[in-house]
Amino acid sequence: xxxxVDHSAPALPPGLLWRALxxxxxxxxxxxxxxxxxxWQVVIVAVIMAALVALGDLSVGLALIxxxxxxxxxxxxxxxxxxxxxxxxxxxxxVSGRSRSAMHVMAEALPDPVILLNxxxxxxxxxxPARGLFASLREGSxxxxxxxxxxxxxxxxxxxxSRRSVTVIYAERVPVGRRMEVTVAPLTRGSExxxxxxxxxxxxxxGERINQMRADFIANASHExxxxxxxxxxxxxTLQGTAKEDPGARERFLPIMAEQASRMTRLIDxxxxxxxxxxxxxxxxxxxxxxxxxxxHARDTLERIATDxxxxxxxxxFPKAAIVRGDRDELLQVLQNLVQNALKxxxxxxxxxxxxxxxxxxxxxxxxxxxxxxxxxxxxxxAEHLPRLTERFYRVDVDSSREKGGTGxxxxxxxxILNRHRGELAVAxxxxxxxxxxxxxxxxxxx
Ligand code: ADP
Numbered sequence: 001x002x003x004x005v006d007h008s009a010p011a012l013p014p015g016l017l018w019r020a021l022x023x024x025x026x027x028x029x030x031x032x033x034x035x036x037x038x039x040w041q042v043v044i045v046a047v048i049m050a051a052l053v054a055l056g057d058l059s060v061g062l063a064l065i066x067x068x069x070x071x072x073x074x075x076x077x078x079x080x081x082x083x084x085x086x087x088x089x090x091x092x093x094x095v096s097g098r099s100r101s102a103m104h105v106m107a108e109a110l111p112d113p114v115i116l117l118n119x120x121x122x123x124x125x126x127x128x129p130a131r132g133l134f135a136s137l138r139e140g141s142x143x144x145x146x147x148x149x150x151x152x153x154x155x156x157x158x159x160x161x162s163r164r165s166v167t168v169i170y171a172e173r174v175p176v177g178r179r180m181e182v183t184v185a186p187l188t189r190g191s192e193x194x195x196x197x198x199x200x201x202x203x204x205x206x207g208e209r210i211n212q213m214r215a216d217f218i219a220n221a222s223h224e225x226x227x228x229x230x231x232x233x234x235x236x237x238t239l240q241g242t243a244k245e246d247p248g249a250r251e252r253f254l255p256i257m258a259e260q261a262s263r264m265t266r267l268i269d270x271x272x273x274x275x276x277x278x279x280x281x282x283x284x285x286x287x288x289x290x291x292x293x294x295x296x297h298a299r300d301t302l303e304r305i306a307t308d309x310x311x312x313x314x315x316x317x318f319p320k321a322a323i324v325r326g327d328r329d330e331l332l333q334v335l336q337n338l339v340q341n342a343l344k345x346x347x348x349x350x351x352x353x354x355x356x357x358x359x360x361x362x363x364x365x366x367x368x369x370x371x372x373x374x375x376x377x378x379x380x381x382x383a384e385h386l387p388r389l390t391e392r393f394y395r396v397d398v399d400s401s402r403e404k405g406g407t408g409x410x411x412x413x414x415x416x417i418l419n420r421h422r423g424e425l426a427v428a429x430x431x432x433x434x435x436x437x438x439x440x441x442x443x444x445x446x447x
Contacts, residue, residue: 113201119160155184178205220393228260270409277416291322298335337410338374346378368443381429390415
């Protein structure tokens with residue numbers, strides 16, 4: 001048995017050999033092309049050398065060395081003109097230019113803010129909502145001039161290499177407090193990469209505010225219901241247990257239980273009213289209503305309540321029919337809520353007045369208005385509370401409101417009804433000087 005050692009060089013894999021040959025051929029072709037493109041220079045240098053040798057100024061050896069050096073420099077030294085591959089990389093390709101303008105047109109049609117960046121994070125284009133969001137956003141500027149959140153900037157730097165879109169949340173305090181969801185999406189098609197990055201923004205502030213309001217509303221409503229409910233349960237347990245055979249306790253407890261039950265009924269009625277008005281908020285009323293009719297009805301129903309609470313009510317009327325587009329029952333509810341508040345919070349023996357004024361139109365463009373003011377001589381309201389009075393469950397004094405049968409929803413209902421009627425509510429009040437709640441409604445168009 002003989003051990004044969006193979007001393008031959010390891011064979012190159014066929015693919016590698018082919019690539020090496022290809023590279024050599026490409027190099028030779030490039031060399032020939034360079035010499036060909038500088039042929040005239042080579043010929044001129046050859047002629048000059050020959051002339052110098054013929055004149056005896058230069059030896060043949062030196063002339064050959066000089067000529068060979070010149071040819072080598074033409075063939076091998078790097079040229080001044082830009083490497084074509086590099087140039088292709090730097091030059092914006094017509095395709096990417098076209099896709100960029102298509103992207104711009106598409107971004108302009110979108111309702112959300114959209115910004116197109118190049119691979120380094122420079123702004124290539126942005127749509128109108130994005131410009132509205134960031135006043136200092138400019139094409140050509142770097143995106144970090146408007147969004148500085150590190151997670152976002154990291155996502156932008158990583159985008160050219162990654163193929164995934166990344167979503168980050170960022171919050172701003174100035175100029176206005178807001179929370180935004182930002183999606184950073186590298187633009188790719190199959191295995192191709194455009195290199196540009198699309199930034200899509202979504203403002204979360206309004207949605208989160210509405211969710212918070214909804215959660216607060218449910219918490220407030222349940223709290224308002226739970227208080228009378230637990231009081232009722234307490235009385236029922238007492239009447240079933242220790243006070244079972246005590247007629248005196250029954251006599252005392254039953255009126256309190258009835259009052260707690262009516263408090264719950266009032267609250268549920270107010271909640272239902274509010275939801276009814278909210279449901280119709282986008283459908284303006286179409287019926288014609290005479291406000292004098294509403295004022296007359298309000299006087300009939302509220303005068304007795306005023307007298308019962310030891311107060312006086314005076315109701316003014318418009319000198320002529322005062323026609324508005326409206327829902328009679330809803331407008332009556334507005335007046336009832338405002339007058340009931342004036343009676344509830346007014347001083348005993350006080351006076352409540354309903355004033356009616358017509359404000360004529362200032363020209364053909366504007367419509368005349370009707371102003372109905374409910375004026376009381378009660379304790380008044382401090383200025384800091386005025387902007388919040390129409391919020392649901394907002395009360396200046398919670399205990400006083402509850403004690404007087406308030407639900408904290410009366411003015412919220414008034415505001416919603418007036419919104420539906422395209423009307424307005426104005427409140428003027430000073431502590432110790434009484435309050436004036438004024439309702440403004442547009443005159444109905446003639447015909
Ligand atoms: P409430 O059911 O508690 O009366 P409203 O929404 O009608 O709820 O009113 C909100 C709050 O505004 C009241 O709790 C009260 O503090 C205040 N308020 C309303 N009207 C008057 C008024 N005429 N005088 C003084 N305070 C008032």
